[in-house]
Amino acid sequence: MAISELDLPAGVVARQLADGTALAEGLAEHVAEVLRQAVEADGLASLLVSGGRSPIPFFEALSAFELDWSRVQVGLVDERWVAPDQDGSNEALVRRHLLRGPAAEATFLGLYQPAATLEAAARQAGRALEPLKRPVDMVVLGMGEDGHTASLFPGSPNLAQALAGTCAEPCMAMLAPVAPHPRISLTWPVLARARRRCLAIQGISKLETLRQALRADPLRMPIRAFLNDPLEIYWSP
Numbered sequence: 001m002a003i004s005e006l007d008l009p010a011g012v013v014a015r016q017l018a019d020g021t022a023l024a025e026g027l028a029e030h031v032a033e034v035l036r037q038a039v040e041a042d043g044l045a046s047l048l049v050s051g052g053r054s055p056i057p058f059f060e061a062l063s064a065f066e067l068d069w070s071r072v073q074v075g076l077v078d079e080r081w082v083a084p085d086q087d088g089s090n091e092a093l094v095r096r097h098l099l100r101g102p103a104a105e106a107t108f109l110g111l112y113q114p115a116a117t118l119e120a121a122a123r124q125a126g127r128a129l130e131p132l133k134r135p136v137d138m139v140v141l142g143m144g145e146d147g148h149t150a151s152l153f154p155g156s157p158n159l160a161q162a163l164a165g166t167c168a169e170p171c172m173a174m175l176a177p178v179a180p181h182p183r184i185s186l187t188w189p190v191l192a193r194a195r196r197r198c199l200a201i202q203g204i205s206k207l208e209t210l211r212q213a214l215r216a217d218p219l220r221m222p223i224r225a226f227l228n229d230p231l232e233i234y235w236s237p
């Protein structure tokens, strides 16, 4: 199976790479160029990345690119509600694998907030995102086997509100079916209205998930809400 076999909506571009290394390097080169152009045009660039396991090679490849990282904001599309020094923290993942070398000069805008409740933490995270340049210059999404993206999980309370184009909150409390369960996720308006968006997925199984998502209800497979122009899908076997 090849990604070219998928019937993608207009404005959705698919790039098939030979393997995970080529995917990480190709995506890093593309993202670095978008950031470089945004810094040149606006004096500031904003990047939102996903957590999980698969972005690590991409993070490490991107961190080595020479650009004016002091004018780049790096944030997360979601966070597990765990402190940065605990297992599962996306902030720790980005600080360890992306904010190093030249990229150490970037400004990190995290989502984790200690608070009495997850909902209070999400509200505080939204306020902490106020300095984020919008529309965001580049959002890099991942996708789970169930069709979730960021921490927009099927069956999560608040999902319908978070996917609505009228959602006024930049981020919301979400619940994942897998540990760590409490999450904070950016919402559709921030993620979908970015100037450039990439979806990075690897393996036949996720390609099958993507094929199913193209015909699915976003409430059942939330990635569907982002499969529209502009989107560049990076996929490798």
Ligand SMILES: O=C(O)[C@H](O)[C@@H](O)[C@H](O)[C@H](O)COP(=O)(O)O
Residues within 6 Å of the ligand: 050, 051, 052, 053, 054, 055, 077, 078, 079, 080, 090, 141, 142, 143, 144, 148, 149, 150, 151
């Ligand atoms: O916090 C997270 O886990 C991510 O933001 C999440 O949305 C991730 O992109 C998918 O779960 C895919 O994860 P993998 O790339 O590790 O399969």
